Amino acid sequence: MADLLVEKKGSILLLTLNRPEALNAFSADMISGLTEEIQKAGKDDSVNCIVLSGAGRAFSAGGDVKTMGVASGAQVYEHIGRLNECIVAIQNVEKPVVSVVHGFVAGAGFNLALACDFILAAEETAFVLSFSKVGLISDGGGLYFLPRLLGMQKAKELLFLADPIKVEEAERLGIVNRTVPLEQLQDEAISFAMRLAQGPTKSYASMKKILHESVNKSLEDVLELERLTQTLMIETHDHQEGISAFKEKRQPVFKGK
Numbered sequence: 001m002a003d004l005l006v007e008k009k010g011s012i013l014l015l016t017l018n019r020p021e022a023l024n025a026f027s028a029d030m031i032s033g034l035t036e037e038i039q040k041a042g043k044d045d046s047v048n049c050i051v052l053s054g055a056g057r058a059f060s061a062g063g064d065v066k067t068m069g070v071a072s073g074a075q076v077y078e079h080i081g082r083l084n085e086c087i088v089a090i091q092n093v094e095k096p097v098v099s100v101v102h103g104f105v106a107g108a109g110f111n112l113a114l115a116c117d118f119i120l121a122a123e124e125t126a127f128v129l130s131f132s133k134v135g136l137i138s139d140g141g142g143l144y145f146l147p148r149l150l151g152m153q154k155a156k157e158l159l160f161l162a163d164p165i166k167v168e169e170a171e172r173l174g175i176v177n178r179t180v181p182l183e184q185l186q187d188e189a190i191s192f193a194m195r196l197a198q199g200p201t202k203s204y205a206s207m208k209k210i211l212h213e214s215v216n217k218s219l220e221d222v223l224e225l226e227r228l229t230q231t232l233m234i235e236t237h238d239h240q241e242g243i244s245a246f247k248e249k250r251q252p253v254f255k256g257k
Contacts (some may be wrong), residue, residue, distance in 0.1 A: 003030035005055065006037055009190065011048040011197045013041050020056025023104055025064035028082060035086040042093040048197035048256060050093070051189055052116060053100040054109075059125075062107025062140070080139050083108060087141045090115040091212060094205035096196045100189040102182055106130055111140035114149070117208065119175065120189055122182040127165040127175070129158055148215055149174060200238040201256035 005016035015037055017024040024030075034052075041047040054060050063079075071079070090097050090112075099113040102122035107130050113119050129146075131138045138146075138159055146155035150173055158165065170176045180188045196204070206229050214222045233239055238254045245252035 003027050004033040004037070006033075008047075010194070011046060012190065012193045013037070013044075013047045013050045015050065015052050017052075017054040017060055020054075020058075022064060022066075023058040023061035024054040024056065024109070025061045025066075026079075026083065026108065027064065028079065031079075031082045031086050035082070035089045038086070038089040038093050038097070041095060042089075045256070047095060048201050049193045050095055050097045051100060051193050052097060052112075053186075053189070054102070056103075058103030059099075059101035059105045060109025060112060061104055062109035062111075062130075083112075083140050087112070087115045094208065095201065096193075096204055096208070098189060098193050098196070100185060101125055102185060104128075107138075108140035108142075111138065111142040111145065114145040114175070115141055118177045118192070120178050120180065120185065120192060121167050121170065121176045122185045123167060123179055124182065125167040125170075125179075127167070127170050128162060130162050132160055132162045198254065200236075200242065200252075200254045202236055202238055203233065206233065 003017070003019055005014075005018045007014040007016075015034060017030060017034075019025060019027060019030065038050065041050055096118065097116040098118045098120060099116035100120050101113055102125050105113060105121075105125060105127045107128075110127055110129055129138055129142060131142075137143070142159065146158065149155075150158070154173070165173075165175075167176060167179050171179050178188065178192070210222065210225050210229065213225070217225070237257045238252075241254060242252045
């Protein structure tokens, strides 16, 4: 698929947005393909981690400016529906998803990165939620992710004023997990993803699910989810392997089961 590059590196699935001439602005094929690949990865036992990046000078400019002011309401509704399916797929997949960003990260491209479990960014990366500059609201989950990550007031500031955010500020706010020089970004991403891929992926999947549910549940509900899930986790191969490795003073070899 021309708009999305797909590569397998061991147990890591590499997905690359591939419209560099348009700063990887979204196309229908790109978003539909991304959704399909993530859903397939969720069912593929040979995939332990997913890495999402962008080709060329930028991660993604989000929506394609060429369609703005031209697309009909029905077309916009359909496009956002496709994007919503992709965001939900990222949130629901029982594998860690790492977003690797550089250059320009804007609009729904920013929100696509926020949907991932981790964000690694190159130095000099610039983030901006530019929706209000053109009289729109944030889509792609920004109105969901930002207040949960930053608090309501800071989320409003970023969304309403639409000022660019330097990568240093994004890291300080907790948007970015790590910042590295651009020339080291790919190697750092593979190293980070490899560490996740070699971990107890069944444990990761359970924690990811409960963490995402926790924002809408009471403390008592989360405590009970932890209790029930832990009761199941102690029966897994990875738990037994972890205990054996600890006693034998060696690195565990997890199998995600």
